[in-house]
Amino acid sequence: MKNKLTTLTxxxxxxxxxxxxxSPNSNQANGYIESKVRHELIMLPYYGIFDNLQxxxxxxxxxLLGQTSRPVLKSDxxxxxxxxxxxxxxxxxxxxxxxxxxxxxxxxRVARSVYGQSALNRYAIGANPSIHVVVKNGNVTLxxxxxxxxxxxxxxxxxxxxxxxxxxxxxLQLEK
Numbered sequence: 096m097k098n099k100l101t102t103l104t105x106x107x108x109x110x111x112x113x114x115x116x117x118s119p120n121s122n123q124a125n126g127y128i129e130s131k132v133r134h135e136l137i138m139l140p141y142y143g144i145f146d147n148l149q150x151x152x153x154x155x156x157x158x159l160l161g162q163t164s165r166p167v168l169k170s171d172x173x174x175x176x177x178x179x180x181x182x183x184x185x186x187x188x189x190x191x192x193x194x195x196x197x198x199x200x201x202x203x204r205v206a207r208s209v210y211g212q213s214a215l216n217r218y219a220i221g222a223n224p225s226i227h228v229v230v231k232n233g234n235v236t237l238x239x240x241x242x243x244x245x246x247x248x249x250x251x252x253x254x255x256x257x258x259x260x261x262x263x264x265x266x267l268q269l270e271k
Contacts, residue, residue, distance in 0.1 A: 128152050128181050135175040137223055141168045145202050147227045147238040155183040162190045162229050198230045201259055205235055208253045233261040242270045
């Protein structure tokens, strides 16, 4: 009886120790995976201002979200994320936007209007500008990060002023 009680105590102690020890490690693993996924997506050669890539990490499963105007970007994103250490599954839900000359022209005109505004042209600096212009069937969505609420408002006004735009959804977030 004493032997069984000792074995049970040791087993419970080990289980509690493993549970306590695994919590920080799983948080660290998720943080590692998130930073690696973010880095790999930003480094994709065809990722630009007309694409919006997002992701969600659930344990070792990564779900890719967003929209792209280039089909190759969807497959490239899925392939680079699959190779990240600790990722066991990838669900690629990136939407490939329909091919449209009208939308292509609208993307350029909206980007010129937004980035041509003197209050917003600083966001165009860098390899991957922080304001992304997503156009689907004449409907514009602004995605990304700006530093001030005023910049968010100006970007929405600029996008809405472009001829041919049916609607504008301003999803720009304020920098934390």
